[in-house]
Amino acid sequence: MSDTEVNDVLERLCNLLRMETRAFGQKYGLQPVQIDALTYLTQCNRYSNTPQAVGEYLGLTKGTISQSLKVLEQKSLLRKLPDEQDKRVVHLTPTAKGKKLIENAIADKSLAPALANSTKITELASVLRSTLRKVQQMNKRKAFAACHTCRFNEQSKKGYLCGLTQEPLSAQDIQLICREHEYPS
Amino acid sequence: MSDTEVNDVLERLCNLLRMETRAFGQKYGLQPVQIDALTYLTQCNRYSNTPQAVGEYLGLTKGTISQSLKVLEQKSLLRKLPDEQDKRVVHLTPTAKGKKLIENAIADKSLAPALANSTKITELASVLRSTLRKVQQMNKRKAFAACHTCRFNEQSKKGYLCGLTQEPLSAQDIQLICREHEYPS
DNA sequence: AATTATAGTATCGAATCGAAACTATAATTA
DNA sequence: TAATTATAGTTTCGATTCGATACTATAATT
Known part of the structure; x- marks a missing residue:
């Protein structure tokens, strides 16, 4: 009874x-999907700022998202940086202009x-x-979801550590969205 | 602090x-916008089931929504009925097939x-x-929003009345979405 | 070394979308 | 009452999204 109402309110x-x-x-001159992609890129961590991840986050195929990212790059809202280790991978980082735009949005x-x-x-x-x-x-x-709710996230005296990548994470890091996130079982 | 978190959760x-x-x-074989439009039409009242209203509800122009509605009609998910009073107006009513589809959705x-x-x-x-x-x-x-929160909705011993159209409303009616809805000031 | 898997891009056809033009009807005004 | 203006809806156009597929390049596996 009341949960269909919550459903309706959320839908609206x-x-x-x-x-x-x-x-x-x-x-x-931006499409909704472009705003969504750029918003994600201002909120995700360094493991998660790739075309693939953006597509998965928004539920779109990589081919589709690739086109939207091209537009964002042409408008100087983000930059593409090749990964050092894996040369197939591209990292997407919002420019100052891009960050400002999402702030305004x-x-x-x-x-x-x-x-x-x-x-x-x-409570809400x-x-x-x-x-x-x-x-x-x-x-x-x-x-x-963000690392601080992830089962791979370990906390020691020295700070935080990702059990998956074995890399230390800062207090800011664990607030960022990660594509490898898994809830504790 | 906490409200930006609510914001993020809602966005996600x-x-x-x-x-x-x-x-x-x-x-x-349906697009998201078509599902949205059909969903609205199963929830709105008889004043609000027109192409114009669907467009306003979803924030799209009437030309745009007109095309989506044409597809829904071709797929027998809704029917178009001309208004008796105003011959410019068309009323859109979901078919049984259309209603069933939205239920499943x-x-x-x-x-x-x-x-x-x-x-x-x-509380939520x-x-x-x-x-x-x-x-x-x-x-x-x-x-x-629905009539039961509208400032035009009047309740008497006989039942409900819309102060705008001066028409009586049933208990079901006042649960439906109305395009003329206005909150009390 | 050969095969397979993965990240990303490019291309094509179907569909959305906004803008503008258009038709038909209603409301207003002169 | 006739002319004008406003409104509801459709159609058409060009730009863009989207999924599917093919493609390139690199990495991982066998």
């Missing part, structure tokens, strides 16, 4: 967010002010987090 | 819902099971409702 919020993304993009949305001064914000965050987690576990795709 | 939920809508549509999503058994569902619903309301009031578009 999605519609509205998409409309706003479309409207914002139009001011800069987020600020332009009516979601942020709608959440401001919301009294039960902490907690319920939404667990909902997202269930959805992620349910749909059989990669979770694409 | 939107991505995932869109991916699922795309995947579901692909099974039936909603059931297929991982959101419903993710919400099931959620303990704080009532309430916070989300007020968030949606703020977003709707903020972005200067029509709200497209």
Whole structure:
């Protein structure tokens, strides 16, 4: 009864967010998918900023996303850097211009002010987090969540360590989205 | 601090819902926008089932949405009925096949099971409702909400009445989305 | 050394999308 | 009442997304 209502509200919020993304993009000659891709690239870690990962994150094929990334590069919103170890791999890093644009895109949305001064914000965050987690576990795709909730993330006196790559992670690092993320079982 | 997190979670939920809508549509040769339009038409009232309204609801131009509706009609998922009073207007009503398809689309999503058994569902619903309301009031578009929260909706002993059209509304009617909806000031 | 797998790009056809032109009907105004 | 203006919807055009497929280059496996 009440959960179909939550469902409807969430669906409608999605519609509205998409409309706003479309409207914002139009001011800069950008498509919604381009905004989405660039947003992801400002939030993901160094293991996850590849065309492949962007495609998986957004549920699009690599061929499709490749075209959108080409446009973003042509508009100087991101740069492509070849990987040092694996020469097949390309890393995508937003330029200052690209980062600024995404900042504006987020600020332009009516979601942020709608959440401001919301009294039960902490509780809302907690319920939404667990909902997202269930959805992620349910749909059989990669979770694409931040390292601090990952089962590979280890904490010692020296700081954080990724058990998968065996690389140390900073406090900022563990807030970033990782394509290798797995929830603890 | 915590509200940017809510923002991020909501954005990600939107991505995932869109991916699922795309995947579901692909099974039936339908595009995400077509699923969205048909979903709306199963939820809106008799004042709001026109091409114009669908376009406004989804933030698309009438020319654009007209093409998507043509496809839905060709696939026998909806029918077009001319309005009796105003001969310019067309009413769109989902067929049984169309309704069934949307039922399946909603059931297929991982959101419903993710919400099931959620303990704080009532509280979540309430916070989300007020968030949606703020977003709707903020972005200067029509709200497209249900009559029971509308300032034109009047309740008497005999039942409900729309103060705008002066027509009586049933208990089912006031649950439907209306394009003329306005929140009380 | 040969095979297979993977990351990314390029190309094609089908579809969305916005803009603009167009038709038909309704509402307004002179 | 006739002319004008506004509105609902469709159609057409060009730019873009999208999936599928083929392709190149590099890495991993056998």
